[in-house]
Amino acid sequence: MLSPMTENDRYAPTPEDQFSFGLWTVGNPGRDPFGEAVRPQLEPAEIVCKLAQCGAWGVNLHDNDLVPFGSSAAERGRIVAAFKKSLRDAGMVVPMATTNLFSHPVFKDGAYTSNDPKVRAFALRKTMEGIDLGVELGARTYVFWGGREGSEADACRDPRTAISHMRDAIDFLCAYVKDQGYDIRFALEAKPNEPRGDIYLPTTGHMLHFISTLQHEEMVGVNPEVAHETMAGLSFVHGVAQAMEARKLFHIDLNAQRIGRYDQDLRFGSEDLKQAFLLVRLLEGTSGGQRYGGPRHFDAHAYRTEDQAGVWEFARGCMRTYKILVERALSFDSDPEVRDLVAEHNDAEIDPALTGYSREKADRLRALDLDADALGRRGCGYERLDQLMIEHMLGVRPA
Ligand code: GLT
Ligand code: MN
Ligand code: MN
Numbered sequence: 001m002l003s004p005m006t007e008n009d010r011y012a013p014t015p016e017d018q019f020s021f022g023l024w025t026v027g028n029p030g031r032d033p034f035g036e037a038v039r040p041q042l043e044p045a046e047i048v049c050k051l052a053q054c055g056a057w058g059v060n061l062h063d064n065d066l067v068p069f070g071s072s073a074a075e076r077g078r079i080v081a082a083f084k085k086s087l088r089d090a091g092m093v094v095p096m097a098t099t100n101l102f103s104h105p106v107f108k109d110g111a112y113t114s115n116d117p118k119v120r121a122f123a124l125r126k127t128m129e130g131i132d133l134g135v136e137l138g139a140r141t142y143v144f145w146g147g148r149e150g151s152e153a154d155a156c157r158d159p160r161t162a163i164s165h166m167r168d169a170i171d172f173l174c175a176y177v178k179d180q181g182y183d184i185r186f187a188l189e190a191k192p193n194e195p196r197g198d199i200y201l202p203t204t205g206h207m208l209h210f211i212s213t214l215q216h217e218e219m220v221g222v223n224p225e226v227a228h229e230t231m232a233g234l235s236f237v238h239g240v241a242q243a244m245e246a247r248k249l250f251h252i253d254l255n256a257q258r259i260g261r262y263d264q265d266l267r268f269g270s271e272d273l274k275q276a277f278l279l280v281r282l283l284e285g286t287s288g289g290q291r292y293g294g295p296r297h298f299d300a301h302a303y304r305t306e307d308q309a310g311v312w313e314f315a316r317g318c319m320r321t322y323k324i325l326v327e328r329a330l331s332f333d334s335d336p337e338v339r340d341l342v343a344e345h346n347d348a349e350i351d352p353a354l355t356g357y358s359r360e361k362a363d364r365l366r367a368l369d370l371d372a373d374a375l376g377r378r379g380c381g382y383e384r385l386d387q388l389m390i391e392h393m394l395g396v397r398p399a
């Protein structure tokens with residue numbers, strides 16, 4: 001039994017919302033390091049059909065979520081043709097694709113950063129084939145999550161070599177895309193640890209700098225994940241904002257996570273509701289900034305306690321919470337008291353303007369009458385502002 005959803009439900013997902021799920025997310029059978037699967041493995045066609053019924057717009061995949069590792073060309077052809085038909089039947093798209101560079105034992109000590117050039121060659125070739133598959137299915141974004149690109153015994157390689165191998169790989173693959181004439185961009189996804197003791201380029205900030213060192217940096221952005229940045233104890237909202245400001249937010253992995261835990265990949269909004277609210281507010285631009293235009297991808301899975309019905313409940317919950325938070329963010333940002341409080345501290349102008357150095361400006365700055373003690377005595381009013389935010393989140397404002 002699915003939760004009730006009426007025709008005129010204002011939180012019902014629509015294609016304009018661009019909600020997507022990975023095959024591996026709702027297809028997660030609940031296996032963990034301590035226990036076996038608790039749910040049967042679903043076929044991709046069934047996932048596509050059920051996701052469409054839940055109101056999702058897109059489905060994402062790793063190469064091997066669809067085409068099992070080692071399939072022949074003929075098998076691949078059959079599988080891909082059948083999958084395309086299920087997409088057509090369900091009216092679903094594939095906005096993003098990626099490569100599994102972590103499951104097979106060949107990648108146990110890394111893929112692009114392996115010390116062994118044969119492993120690096122295998123990883124590059126697998127990615128080229130994965131890109132071909134993604135493009136064939138219509139994907140416009142190709143994600144790189146280097147789960148095995150890390151170490152436990154750190155003396156095994158100079159981390160600088162790992163970074164430079166990573167750069168060689170991404171440069172090579174960008175050139176491959178250009179050479180093939182594909183219309184697809186790359187999005188790099190950071191994670192601090194798990195499954196490796198430490199993973200190279202552990203946060204979105206590290207990725208942003210790394211991107212600036214690439215040959216084709218214009219075609220590479222980031223795919224930040226709530227859980228991964230939160231594992232590192234960082235503000236996800238700040239990381240995403242930095243990516244947006246740099247015009248590098250190409251994709252996003254939405255889920256929920258508590259600090260200090262393993263990668264929980266929980267239902268969006270199920271933990272740290274305040275960060276979730278601020279994130280939706282940022283992505284939707286309700287406070288006036290530019291709106292993020294890409295897919296809202298849920299990289300999460302249902303609790304291991306759930307049966308199959310619970311999985312679809314989980315999927316609908318992710319989308320529903322997102323839309324509720326959009327509504328709450330709009331209500332917060334249109335509240336006159338909120339606007340006044342924010343404006344009070346934001347719209348002060350000063351002469352000389354503090355951008356663009358000139359010697360003349362520096363002299364005028366020196367001559368300015370600035371009373372640091374008076375400025376320091378002024379309250380910011382943020383207790384009131386934050387309380388108003390809580391009240392909007394809890395739905396008690398506007399009354
Ligand atoms: C894996 C990982 C995710 C990544 C996926 C893309 S694979 O499920 O935990 O965070 O986004 O490779
Ligand atoms: Mn992810
Ligand atoms: Mn994760």
